[in-house]
Each structure stands twice: as structure tokens, then as C-alpha cells.
Amino acid sequence: MSGSAAVVGGGIAGLATAALLARDGWEVTLFEARPELGGRAGSWERDGFRFDTGPSWYLMPEVFDHFFRLMGTTAETELDLVPLTPAYRVYPEPAGDAPSAPVDVVSGRDAARALFEEREPGSGPQLDAYLDSAGEAYDLAVSKFLYDTYQGTAGLRDPAVVRRLPQLAPLLARSLERHVAQRFDDPVLRQILGYPAVFLGASPATAPALYHLMSRLDLDEGVLYPQGGFTALIAAIARLAKSAGATLRTDAPVERILVTGGAARGVRLADGTVHHADIVVSTADLHRTETELLAPAERTYPDRWWEKRNPGPGALLLLLGVDGELPQLAHHTLLFAADWTENFDDIFGADTRIPDPASIYICRPSVTDPGVAPAGSENLFVLVPMPADPSLGHGGEDGDGDPAIEAAADRVIAQIADWTGTPDLADRIRVRRTISPADFESDLGAWRGGALGLAHTLRQSAVFRPRNASRRVDGLLYAGTSVLPGIGLPMCLISAELVAKRLRGDKSAARLAEPAASGA
Structure with a gap:
């Protein structure tokens, strides 16, 4: 046709x-x-x-x-396409005034296993089982679910799916957060395994455990970047x-x-x-x-x-052009707030607000791709999950966005500086733009200013x-x-x-x- x-x-x-x-x-x-x-x-x-x-x-x-x-x-x-090593870096919330030691996540089963054993001795076999399960779930999703229009039920009745129902049902019934917590004790390792829920527009408490399949991508396979x-x-x-x-x-x-x-x-x-x-x-x-x-x-x-319906999270985006280098950051860096539950309640709960301190994602493509910033400078893309709430205001350039958005951006910049040991970060920013849920709504027609989708x-x-x-x-x-x-x-x-x-x-x-x- x-x-x-x-x-x-x-x-x-x-x-x-x-x-x-x-x-x-x-x-x-x-x-x-x-x-x-x-x-x-x-x-x-x-x-x-x-x-x-x-x-x-x-x-x-x-x-x-x-x-x-x-x-x-x-x-x-x-x-x-360029492979990234490390795949990403994690900074846990500091316990005191000094930054926490960064945790580099390197893709590949051996490297992932070594990291888990280092932080939680004896957890290697548990990680192997977790990633084996993630790989099986991923392969099943790609072969039986993702490419299905669901115009009929043939795919759902496929013998390969039916055979796996005893394993699939518990993964649908429990949350990703619970699934991870039953297997690992170290809080940072739990966050590494739970944070992919954000890529799905959900929280670890609401995403089905089936989505542990996401860990196959960063821990087993690897992360690439298109120059x-x-x-x-x-x-x-x-x-x-x-x-x-x-x-x-x-x-x-x-x-x-x-x-x-x-x-x-x-x-x-x-x-x-x-x-x-x-x-x-x-x-x-x-x-x-x-x-x-x-x-x-x-x-x-x-x-x-x-x-x-749940619109998923909104996002506060910061586009920062920074003078000088920032070796404290990898191409991908994550800052994890210690109070995981409160952080996600701020975004998805009944009484929402922009989290503070926030769990923050930072992309520093200039470490891999020199064409995105002038020589000797850095390009930072910062994403802060926040409520999908356009009433919080619009972003802008050089601090001229709505007050609530710019105040939140100032807090985020200060948090990055404190947690990564970059005390002069704010003074080195030459270009600054903020984007908020109100901008997603007005510029992209996004429902309730959601950054990702349902x-x-x-x-x-x-x-x-x-x-x-x-x-x-x-x-x-x-x-x-x-x-x-x-x-x-x-x-x-x-x-x-x-x-x-x-x-x-x-x-x-x-x-x-x-x-x-x-x-x-």
C-alpha cells in the first residue's frame, strides 16, 4: 500500500x-x-x-x-560513534563538607563485577545473576514486545513468552526499587541500578522490576557517543x-x-x-x-x-559554557542525593517541588568532542528531574528566566561545585541558558511540560x-x-x-x- x-x-x-x-x-x-x-x-x-x-x-x-x-x-x-570509558561517573551526596570520592562505572561484565565487589564484598555472583536476568528480559523485550503493534494477541501468546510467564509475572508485580533492594545493600550500587527508571520517565518505586533490563545496556554493553x-x-x-x-x-x-x-x-x-x-x-x-x-x-x-495518566517528570535543563577545563566530570556524570525516596517524592508525589538537593545528570561532551566548545572551555548540559509543572515558570538566557527557575539553577550550580570539588564553577560560566517545563509546553507542545513522555x-x-x-x-x-x-x-x-x-x-x-x- x-x-x-x-x-x-x-x-x-x-x-x-x-x-x-x-x-x-x-x-x-x-x-x-x-x-x-x-x-x-x-x-x-x-x-x-x-x-x-x-x-x-x-x-x-x-x-x-x-x-x-x-x-x-x-x-x-x-x-x-565513540565508546565512552568510563560509561559514566557517580558522585554520592557528601557526608560532610568535602566531596565524596567519585565512582567510575566502566562497562563490561568484569569491570562491573569488580566495582560491585569493591563496594559490597561478595556481591559479584548476585550481580551476575541480576545482569543475566536483565539480558534475558532485554532479549525477550526486543524480540517479542517492542516491535509489536498489538493489533492482535499472537505476540503475547508466543510460546517463548508463555514459557517465561512464571519469571515475568513477579517482575511486573514488584517495583524496580524493591527488586534491587532485595539483592544489594550498598546505597550507591542500589542507585546505579535504580536510576535508569528516570530514563523511562518513572521513579524506581513505580517502574516495574522488568525494567531492570536497562542495566544490560550500561553495565554489560556500553555507552556510545556520536561525534x-x-x-x-x-x-x-x-x-x-x-x-x-x-x-x-x-x-x-x-x-x-x-x-x-x-x-x-x-x-x-x-x-x-x-x-x-x-x-x-x-x-x-x-x-x-x-x-x-x-x-x-x-x-x-x-x-x-x-x-x-502520569506525564513523567519535567526537567530543569542548564546549558552552560564554562571557561577552563573540568576534569572532575566525565562525559556522563550523575550526582545522587542520599535521600532517594524524598527526592522522587518531590518530583512525583502529592506535594511536589524542585528537589534540593537534587539528583543531577551532567553531560560534558567537550571531553569527547572538541567541536562543541571553544578551545580551553567546556560544554555542560545539566538535567535536573523536577515536577511536570509549567506554573513554575520559564527559563531564559543569562539569568533572565522566571525567578523560581533561575533560583533553582543557582542552587544546582552550587551543588555541582560543592559535590565535585569545583568551587569556582559559577565564576567561570560564560554562557548560561535555562529550559523548564513551561518551555517544554510552549516550544514542544509537551503535555504538562513533561520532558520525556508518558x-x-x-x-x-x-x-x-x-x-x-x-x-x-x-x-x-x-x-x-x-x-x-x-x-x-x-x-x-x-x-x-x-x-x-x-x-x-x-x-x-x-x-x-x-x-x-x-x-x-
């Missing part, structure tokens, strides 16, 4: 969808509201510093490899989409998805221009798609549905996550972080493939067959 397709949104999901559909023979036009492509995986430059404004972890490399092979090329051809930053990944996918024949339009905000006779028939832009199409694929935030781009009678997920709680994962096609409008499909299979760059690539699978009539749980290498 082929015809004309309108794709709404130029983030990675939209670009990948446009690329795959164009390669399948569809006449594709993509509409991005902003001046540049990328969506959450955006880019910002000032004074010689270039910042990725969103994703910064290259995990699940086989998903990227598969996508590029579907497009007749390879990740090695399109990207310059040029994640804007290089976006550029590569956009290049492939164009070469396949897709038209990519920026500064083209969609105002309405046009529906005639119960079927999608194109889009109307904010300037009144109408673009007719046989199908529409919206990769915009699902809440915005449903509540703003469709009429009430056309909505699969109306307002009352959203009242019971949280991967049990009721918002796998078969319980929004599907990739409207139940009310024929020919209207969805991709992106709000729908199957979920949050993150690899998941967005898979969501694009799920659109292609649905249009091909493929109801299997398998990945699409890759073209033969000779035909690349």
Missing part, C-alpha cells in the same frame, strides 16, 4: 517515519512547526558553544543499526529521509488534522494552507494531537482519559500504552514518545517502524526484514 502521507512533527520519530514511508514508496511531506528539525533532540549555539538540548545517551545500538540498514546504509557509514552530538544523528536521519524522496518543511505549524467521512485527509497549517494526503501520521505530543489538532468527536484519548509505569507500558493508530479516525496514525513502544531515541525509531508495519499489514512482533546488503 502506498499513496500520499502527511507527517506532523520533525523530531526523530517524525523524521524516521518520513524516511521509512518514503522508502516504501509513499509520497511524504513532513511539517515541523519550529525553524529547525529535531524536536526534543534539538540544538542551540552561542559564542562558540553548541549544545544538544535533549537526548545525550546513545544506548541500544542494535536499534539504530537496524534502522539504518532498513534505509540501505549503516550506522558506521552515517555516524562517527558532532545528537544533532549529527538528526541530520543523518533527515538526510536519509530526503534522499528517499520525502519533503521536509520547517516553520510549518499544523493547526488541524483534516477529517472527512471519518478518515484523515490531510492537514491545515496555521497560515491557512491545506495539504491533502491519503494518511496522516502525527508524531507531535499525543495530548496535543488529540486535544488540539482534532475535533472532540474525533478523539481516541479525550480530556477525561488524560486525568488518570511515564513507563505498569499501566502505561507495552500493551497498556497508547497504540499507534486512532480508533476514531481511519488513516490517522501516531508515533513518538507518547505511544508504543515508549520513551527514548531507540523507542522513537521503533515507533516509526511500527507505523510502517501497520501500513504494510504486518501484525507480527518481529522487526521488519532488512534489505540484502548487495541491494544497499
Whole structure:
């Protein structure tokens, strides 16, 4: 099946969808509201510093490899990927005035086992069992769940899944936090194993233990970085989409998805221009798609549905251009607050606030990629999980954001300085920009200013996550972080493939067959 397709949104999901559909023979036009492509995986430059404004972890490399092979090329051809050693560094909250000793996490089973034995003697065999289980769960997820559109139940009834139900059921019934606590005592090791829940938009207390599979990625496999930053990944996918024949339009905000006779028939832009199409694929935030781009009678997920959903965390982002070097930081650095429970209650609980002290993620790409900062300077991307609450205000440049946001940013900078032994950090900042949930809401249309997408709680994962096609409008499909299979760059690539699978009539749980290498 082929015809004309309108794709709404130029983030990675939209670009990948446009690329795959164009390669399948569809006449594709993509509409991005902003001046540049990328969506959450955006880019910002000032004074010689270039910042990725969103994703910064290259995990699940086989998903990227598969996508590029579907497009007749390879990740090695399109990207310059560098392995990171250490994978990341951890600073626990100091017990006194002096910084705690950093903990370097090096990928590979032997290195991970050595770290766990060093901090908790005798824990090596337990880690082996944990990572073996994580690997089995990961392989099962990739082969049986992530590439399933759930148009039928064949995948769920697969004998390989049924055989593993006795192991899967407890992993769904208990939390990741409990699963880890039953196996390890050292608080830092528990945090290393629990923190991946944040990548899923959840807390360790609410993410199902099944997501311990994430530890296979950083501890067993490794972490990569694409030279040029994640804007290089976006550029590569956009290049492939164009070469396949897709038209990519920026500064083209969609105002309405046009529906005639119960079927999608194109889009109307904010300037009144109408673009007719046989199908529409919206990769915009699902809440915005449903509540703003469709009429009430056309909505699969109306307002009352959203009242019971978890938007995941918001985020305070700091983009900092710093004079001088910062050897205290690795490419990826995590600061872990000691009171783990209170930290996540501040974000997800009934009485929310910006955590202080916070658990903080810092990316220092300039240690790996000198092109992102002037010589002798550092580029820092700082992410602080916070409530998804746009009322806290907007960010800005050089301290001109709303007071609550800038005050929180000042506290974060001071915390980084104290915990990492960099007392002059604030004085060395030459470029500063803050981004907050209000900015995610206004700039990206993110529901409640969520930074990632719908949280991967049990009721918002796998078969319980929004599907990739409207139940009310024929020919209207969805991709992106709000729908199957979920949050993150690899998941967005898979969501694009799920659109292609649905249009091909493929109801299997398998990945699409890759073209033969000779035909690349």
C-alpha cells in the first residue's frame, strides 16, 4: 500500500517515519512547526558553544543499526560513534563538607563485577545473576514486545513468552526499587541500578522490576557517543529521509488534522494552507494531537482519559559554557542525593517541588568532542528531574528566566561545585541558558511540560500504552514518545517502524526484514 502521507512533527520519530514511508514508496511531506528539525533532540549555539538540548545517551545500538540498514546504509557509514570509558561517573551526596570520592562505572561484565565487589564484598555472583536476568528480559523485550503493534494477541501468546510467564509475572508485580533492594545493600550500587527508571520517565518505586533490563545496556554493553552530538544523528536521519524522496518543511505549524467521512485527509497549517494526503501520521505530543489538532468527536484519548495518566517528570535543563577545563566530570556524570525516596517524592508525589538537593545528570561532551566548545572551555548540559509543572515558570538566557527557575539553577550550580570539588564553577560560566517545563509546553507542545513522555509505569507500558493508530479516525496514525513502544531515541525509531508495519499489514512482533546488503 502506498499513496500520499502527511507527517506532523520533525523530531526523530517524525523524521524516521518520513524516511521509512518514503522508502516504501509513499509520497511524504513532513511539517515541523519550529525553524529547525529535531524536536526534543534539538540544538542551540552561542559564542562558540553548541549544545544538544535533549537526548545525550546513545544506548541500544542494535536499534539504530537496524534502522539504518532498513534505509540501505549503516550506522558506521552515517555516524562517527565513540565508546565512552568510563560509561559514566557517580558522585554520592557528601557526608560532610568535602566531596565524596567519585565512582567510575566502566562497562563490561568484569569491570562491573569488580566495582560491585569493591563496594559490597561478595556481591559479584548476585550481580551476575541480576545482569543475566536483565539480558534475558532485554532479549525477550526486543524480540517479542517492542516491535509489536498489538493489533492482535499472537505476540503475547508466543510460546517463548508463555514459557517465561512464571519469571515475568513477579517482575511486573514488584517495583524496580524493591527488586534491587532485595539483592544489594550498598546505597550507591542500589542507585546505579535504580536510576535508569528516570530514563523511562518513572521513579524506581513505580517502574516495574522488568525494567531492570536497562542495566544490560550500561553495565554489560556500553555507552556510545556520536561525534558532532545528537544533532549529527538528526541530520543523518533527515538526510536519509530526503534522499528517499520525502519533503521536509520547517516553520510549518499544523493547526488541524483534516477529517472527512471519518478518515484523515490531510492537514491545515496555521497560515491557512491545506495539504491533502491519503494518511496522516502525527508524531507531535499525543495530548496535543488529540486535544488540539482534532475535533472532540474525533478523539481516541479525550480530556477525561488524560486525568488518570502520569506525564513523567519535567526537567530543569542548564546549558552552560564554562571557561577552563573540568576534569572532575566525565562525559556522563550523575550526582545522587542520599535521600532517594524524598527526592522522587518531590518530583512525583502529592506535594511536589524542585528537589534540593537534587539528583543531577551532567553531560560534558567537550571531553569527547572538541567541536562543541571553544578551545580551553567546556560544554555542560545539566538535567535536573523536577515536577511536570509549567506554573513554575520559564527559563531564559543569562539569568533572565522566571525567578523560581533561575533560583533553582543557582542552587544546582552550587551543588555541582560543592559535590565535585569545583568551587569556582559559577565564576567561570560564560554562557548560561535555562529550559523548564513551561518551555517544554510552549516550544514542544509537551503535555504538562513533561520532558520525556508518558511515564513507563505498569499501566502505561507495552500493551497498556497508547497504540499507534486512532480508533476514531481511519488513516490517522501516531508515533513518538507518547505511544508504543515508549520513551527514548531507540523507542522513537521503533515507533516509526511500527507505523510502517501497520501500513504494510504486518501484525507480527518481529522487526521488519532488512534489505540484502548487495541491494544497499
